[in-house]
Amino acid sequence: MGGGWMNATGRLKALQRLHKARLRGLHPRLKKNAQSAQADLVPLLQRLQPPVPGSRRGGLTTIWPSVLLAFLLLAPPALAAQSPTPASDAVALDAISRLRSPYCPGLMLEVCPSPQAGLLRDSIHQLAAEGRDADALVEWTIARHGEEWRAVPKQSGVGLWAWLLPPLALLFGGGWIVAKLRGMRRAPTPAEPNSSLSAHERERLAVALREWESAPDDER
Amino acid sequence: MTGIGEVALWIALLLSVWGVAVAFVGGRAGRGDLVLSAERSVVAVWALLLVASGSIIAAFLGNEYQYQYVAGYSNRELSTFYKVTGLWAGQTGSLVFWALLLAFFGSITVFQNRRRNREFMPYVAGVILTVLAFFLVVILFQSNPFKMMDFTPADGRGLNPQLQNYWMTIHPPTLYLGFTAFTIPFAFAIAALLTGRLDTRWMTTTRRWTLLAWFFLTNGIIFGMMWAYVELGWGGYWFWDPVENASLLPWLTGTAYLHSVVIQEKRGMLKMWNVNLILGTFLLSVFATFLTRSGLIESVHSFAQNLEIAYIFLGFMSVLTVGSAALVWWRRDRLESTGRLESFVSREAAFLLNNLLFVAAMFAVLWGTMFPLLSEGFTGQKIAVGPPFFNRVNIPIGLMLLALLGIGPVIAWRKATPRNLKRNFVTPVAVALLVGAVLWAAGVRHTYALLTFVLGAFTLTTVVVEFYKGTRARARIEGEGAMRAFVHLIERNRRRYGGYIVHVGLVVMFMGFAGQAFDAETQAALRPGESLEIASPFGHTYRLTYQGMSWYPATNMTKMVTSMRVERDGEPAGVLTAEKRAYRQRDEIASEVGIRRAWNEDLYLILGGIDDMDGVINGTNSRPLATFRVLVNPLVPWIWLGGLIMAIGTLIAMWPTATAAAESPVREVAPRPRERERELVEV
Numbered sequence: 069m070g071g072g073w074m075n076a077t078g079r080l081k082a083l084q085r086l087h088k089a090r091l092r093g094l095h096p097r098l099k100k101n102a103q104s105a106q107a108d109l110v111p112l113l114q115r116l117q118p119p120v121p122g123s124r125r126g127g128l129t130t131i132w133p134s135v136l137l138a139f140l141l142l143a144p145p146a147l148a149a150q151s152p153t154p155a156s157d158a159v160a161l162d163a164i165s166r167l168r169s170p171y172c173p174g175l176m177l178e179v180c181p182s183p184q185a186g187l188l189r190d191s192i193h194q195l196a197a198e199g200r201d202a203d204a205l206v207e208w209t210i211a212r213h214g215e216e217w218r219a220v221p222k223q224s225g226v227g228l229w230a231w232l233l234p235p236l237a238l239l240f241g242g243g244w245i246v247a248k249l250r251g252m253r254r255a256p257t258p259a260e261p262n263s264s265l266s267a268h269e270r271e272r273l274a275v276a277l278r279e280w281e282s283a284p285d286d287e288r
Numbered sequence: 289m290t291g292i293g294e295v296a297l298w299i300a301l302l303l304s305v306w307g308v309a310v311a312f313v314g315g316r317a318g319r320g321d322l323v324l325s326a327e328r329s330v331v332a333v334w335a336l337l338l339v340a341s342g343s344i345i346a347a348f349l350g351n352e353y354q355y356q357y358v359a360g361y362s363n364r365e366l367s368t369f370y371k372v373t374g375l376w377a378g379q380t381g382s383l384v385f386w387a388l389l390l391a392f393f394g395s396i397t398v399f400q401n402r403r404r405n406r407e408f409m410p411y412v413a414g415v416i417l418t419v420l421a422f423f424l425v426v427i428l429f430q431s432n433p434f435k436m437m438d439f440t441p442a443d444g445r446g447l448n449p450q451l452q453n454y455w456m457t458i459h460p461p462t463l464y465l466g467f468t469a470f471t472i473p474f475a476f477a478i479a480a481l482l483t484g485r486l487d488t489r490w491m492t493t494t495r496r497w498t499l500l501a502w503f504f505l506t507n508g509i510i511f512g513m514m515w516a517y518v519e520l521g522w523g524g525y526w527f528w529d530p531v532e533n534a535s536l537l538p539w540l541t542g543t544a545y546l547h548s549v550v551i552q553e554k555r556g557m558l559k560m561w562n563v564n565l566i567l568g569t570f571l572l573s574v575f576a577t578f579l580t581r582s583g584l585i586e587s588v589h590s591f592a593q594n595l596e597i598a599y600i601f602l603g604f605m606s607v608l609t610v611g612s613a614a615l616v617w618w619r620r621d622r623l624e625s626t627g628r629l630e631s632f633v634s635r636e637a638a639f640l641l642n643n644l645l646f647v648a649a650m651f652a653v654l655w656g657t658m659f660p661l662l663s664e665g666f667t668g669q670k671i672a673v674g675p676p677f678f679n680r681v682n683i684p685i686g687l688m689l690l691a692l693l694g695i696g697p698v699i700a701w702r703k704a705t706p707r708n709l710k711r712n713f714v715t716p717v718a719v720a721l722l723v724g725a726v727l728w729a730a731g732v733r734h735t736y737a738l739l740t741f742v743l744g745a746f747t748l749t750t751v752v753v754e755f756y757k758g759t760r761a762r763a764r765i766e767g768e769g770a771m772r773a774f775v776h777l778i779e780r781n782r783r784r785y786g787g788y789i790v791h792v793g794l795v796v797m798f799m800g801f802a803g804q805a806f807d808a809e810t811q812a813a814l815r816p817g818e819s820l821e822i823a824s825p826f827g828h829t830y831r832l833t834y835q836g837m838s839w840y841p842a843t844n845m846t847k848m849v850t851s852m853r854v855e856r857d858g859e860p861a862g863v864l865t866a867e868k869r870a871y872r873q874r875d876e877i878a879s880e881v882g883i884r885r886a887w888n889e890d891l892y893l894i895l896g897g898i899d900d901m902d903g904v905i906n907g908t909n910s911r912p913l914a915t916f917r918v919l920v921n922p923l924v925p926w927i928w929l930g931g932l933i934m935a936i937g938t939l940i941a942m943w944p945t946a947t948a949a950a951e952s953p954v955r956e957v958a959p960r961p962r963e964r965e966r967e968l969v970e971v
Binding site for chain 2: 165166168174175176179180181183186215216217218219220221222226227229230231233234235237238241242245249252
């Protein structure tokens with residue numbers, strides 16, 4: 069697709085087609101959930117849709133051409149600002165990677181095959197295009213769906229314990245090993261080799277030990 | 289036929305309890321007749337479990353839907369293959385299968401040790417029968433595969449579509465083989481603690497059992513990854529799912545144990561550590577079984593939540609943990625090291641660091657897996673822990689282990705001199721830096737991926753140099769050709785060089801994981817004739833043209849198949865298909881992905897959704913809109929290749945040599961105690 073405001077409208081229409089395609093692939097039992105999840109998409113669509121000619125909403129019957137003209141003149145800059153860009157897509161993907169899917173138990177949002185999850189991902193992409201950062205997108209989703217869908221524990225409060233304990237355990241384990249081994253090195257050495265061995269005999273003993281260590285495992 | 293299955297389970301339980309009693313009494317009192325009875329009980333329990341398993345399979349094949357288990361996991365349309373493997377499709381049958389495998393391994397152990405390790409065998413048999421008795425209690429009182437329905441349905445519910453896959457068929461049995469095989473070294477460790485015989489004999493006796501368990505567990509985990517990749521349809525293979533993590537926990541401690549026993553054998557160090565490691569590995573195997581079956585932690589893998597089974601397993605694990613800890617404490621004086629560490633720059637220190645990292649990884653995975661449960665229990669608020677946490681914590685640990693893979697095998701024992709370090713590490717470090725420079729120049733900027741390739745090159749170089757030096761020395765000494773010397777080198781040192789080959793496999797696998805940093809993805813809604821393009825990080829461009837959609841009924845299901853013509857860099861590269869399958873009995877729709885495999889990357893096609901499915905079926909819509917998601921997964925084939933190399937290396941390491949098969953001096957010198965035990969029985 070080309071740039072400009074047609075892109076945004078075209079993209080949203082494509083999203084709508086996508087949504088319908090997903091709906092038709094669904095079992096009827098799931099369609100009900102999918103239709104309720106459309107609430108994520110409808111407000112975005114309504115923002116860009118022109119008022120219906122002859123509708124009573126806002127009493128626009130007599131000024132419809134003016135509204136349309138204003139839309140055509142004013143929409144491009146606003147809509148251009150809302151078109152997803154590679155940068156905003158990266159922000160959206162970052163946020164999505166930190167969320168579990170409310171629609172697939174045990175799966176992350178980025179891989180959940182559910183159509184509702186697809187709608188939620190699309191909404192996050194759109195909000196990222198409007199300028200929200202990844203943290204805000206995550207909080208937006210958590211506010212709508214619940215704290216249990218956060219995949220990465222917060223680095224504060226109770227969640228901080230999730231992050232602290234593994235490195236602490238590694239440090240503690242390392243420190244314990246170093247202390248144990250230092251103590252081992254300071255301990256009296258085992259009985260010294262028999263002092264009656266000559267230098268030549270000690271050399272032969274060392275060679276024999278080396279050969280034994282490098283011998284095949286089953287020959288020891 | 290099927291009626292005797294439940295009777296067999298009850299008799300097996302009674303025999304197990306009898307066997308436990310006479311095993312420990314016989315061992316304590318020196319009553320060879322009781323010990324013989326206990327060992328025969330192990331074999332008898334195995335035979336009875338065979339009967340029970342056969343009955344379950346017969347019920348599946350005979351479509352006996354009066355049994356709840358059969359009705360829940362089979363139907364008339366299911367193929368014979370999946371009916372037979374229905375034995376382990378669900379919770380109840382899989383528990384019987386677990387017990388069957390344990391009894392089988394127990395019988396082999398009894399046979400292998402009929403003339404040796406007689407002081408251990410009473411307690412080994414007792415421990416194996418204790419675990420068997422526990423599983424039989426769970427089966428008979430909580431999860432009976434012969435439980436009847438209130439009525440007999442005309443047909444069963446069928447098997448979960450996602451389980452109707454080759455990899456899912458072999459993944460659970462392979463994992464169970466790994467878990468149950470770890471029971472044998474555990475039993476010997478307990479026997480060594482009870483008898484006070486804490487030299488290396490119990491470890492050398494169970495060395496191949498440990499390798500066998502590790503072999504099966506490794507392959508079981510890899511088969512699970514393959515299943516997830518092919519069947520679950522999201523392009524990934526590992527998700528840090530709680531049940532996946534649970535199978536990884538004993539693998540991590542088991543791998544640490546395989547390395548640390550070398551230190552005890554060579555230097556007499558780490559006795560206490562090794563005992564604790566093998567006890568912990570078995571406990572984690574039981575924990576993995578508990579986690580899968582209790583359903584306490586949300587997982588795509590777990591069976592339905594069953595709190596009663598959860599409490600029973602928790603009780604058993606508590607008893608095992610407390611009992612094992614008490615035994616270790618009781619024998620702590622005999623577990624003191626006789627060797628000393630002489631330098632922090634030594635192979636002993638490298639192996640110790642290796643162990644620390646494996647145990648740290650185990651702790652991190654265990655902590656992350658249990659955190660949601662613990663946070664909910666202590667604060668009332670469930671805090672989820674997903675893949676980003678596990679990746680952030682474990683990737684650095686994995687990279688450190690990758691470095692140690694190259695350092696540990698070649699650094700000197702006791703104390704590495706500067707000369708030794710220079711001789712062994714200059715070339716690998718140089719190669720690693722060169723690889724890093726080349727990749728950097730090629731534009732690779734992902735830190736972890738770059739480190740993986742650099743450290744992988746370092747480790748591969750150390751292994752290649754080791755093989756080269758060994759082959760050259762052997763060729764010179766024995767006057768053999770290079771290839772012959774290479775083969776004989778491995779033959780004479782299977783454990784060492786088999787281990788090197790395993791390390792190579794692990795490096796290749798890690799590089800496969802690193803490829804994830806360069807994944808490409810695109811998605812589009814297409815009508816027949818329309819195309820999409822995707823670029824791969826290796827510089828290729830794939831063009832996929834949607835050709836059309838067809839549907840047809842198949843066994844158990846209706847298939848909607850879409851086909852895409854693939855071109856790579858403008859050249860034809862075959863056809864990919866992706867499907868939606870509607871399973872009639874279960875009223876479920878599942879996706880089947882299409883994968884085009886190359887040596888360096890996979891092209892992965894997912895069918896997202898179909899517009900106007902009715903129109904397709906009725907033939908009124910000749911140009912149905914379909915949504916596709918296409919991925920390029922670089923280096924994923926290396927993961928499977930690495931797994932295959934690891935399997936080959938493990939088989940080489942555990943293959944018995946001619947000298948090992950000979951009678952040991954102990955058998956030659958000692959009288960034949962089983963004959964003595966038989967005499968006692970006859971008297």
